[in-house]
Amino acid sequence: MAQAGTVAGTKVRGYLEVPGTQVEIPYTDVRGAADGPTLLLSGGVHGGEYPGIAAAIEVASRLDPQQLHGRVIVLHLTNPPAFWGKMQYWNPLDGKNLNRCFPGDPEGSASERMAARVIQELRQANYWIDMHGGDIHEELVPFTIFSDHGSAEVRETAENMARAYGIPRLIRSSSVAGGSYAAAAELGVPAILPESGQVGQLDPVAQAIHVQGVFDVLHLLGFLSGDPTPHSASQVYTRMVWSRASQQGFWRPKVHPGDRVAAGDLAGILHDAYGDTLDEVRSQEAGEVLFTASSFAIGDDDPLFAVAAP
Secondary structure, X not given: OOOOOOOOOEEEEEEEEOOOOOOEEEEEEEEOOEEEEEEEEXXXXXXXXXXXXXXXXXXXXXXXXXXXXXXXXXXXXXXXXXXXXXXXXXXXXXXXXXXXXXXXXXXXXXXXXXXXHHHHHXXXXXXXXXXXXXXXXXXXXXXXXXXXXXXXXXXXXXXXXXXXXXXXXXXXXXXXXXXXXXXXXHOOOOEEEEEOOOOOOOOHHHHHHHHHHHHHHHHHOOOOOOOOOXXXXXXXXXEEEEEEOOOOEEEEEOOOOOOEEOOOOEEEEEEOXXXXXXXXXXXXXXXXXXXXXXXXXXOOOOEEEEEEEO
């Protein structure tokens, strides 16, 4: 487990070893000078989502143990194999999406073992922020997901964290199987998954949204003195409806993140190498487009776009 020793007011760096693999997850363990709860902060569950990784590094650097009430465990890069392999979604060690593997299996495949190792850290924590940032072939508008599972207190705290993070689009999710925030809710830990960033770019604006969001949540929860930044009212959606490719093809989206669509609207076209249409892809729901795939090359069952619905 990440350890900051027995002395309050310390900051320690190290690596979490994942048993049964050669994976080492870099972390910073910040133990505040004053007592308080523990927050787990993670970046890089998806290796191509760079703003969250950079934000984790920045937050770890900026946190002052002398000003902190409690403890913050920062996982700078949760999925090193995907990051160094420049992989979208998948861990090259086993071809699995780490954010579909929680709570993991310490005897399972590499991703399942990595998920179990992260959950081992989560069991020390009272809260979790899992930062994401639009993968290598995803264009998106920022949004934050929280689970509608768990006790009333867990749900309310997670929503308050999401609102304090400052991104105006919120998704109250019935959970994605194996997702970080859903696994946390099942363990009684309020968690949020904020998305800021897109198309595999290290965008300083997207990084700043994450950094400001983390510090605002730390203020909200009492880790830091003072109040979080006031934010305008949030739009809360209750469903995130994904559309996936019916077959391999060349993708030409007709909608863009932030667009409003009606059910049945044409969202994009899949065609073959000759330009002949394979599939006219239409929106299943009315709502706001959160992301679209930006890759021209699309595999069978790849995600194409997602719509947030009321």
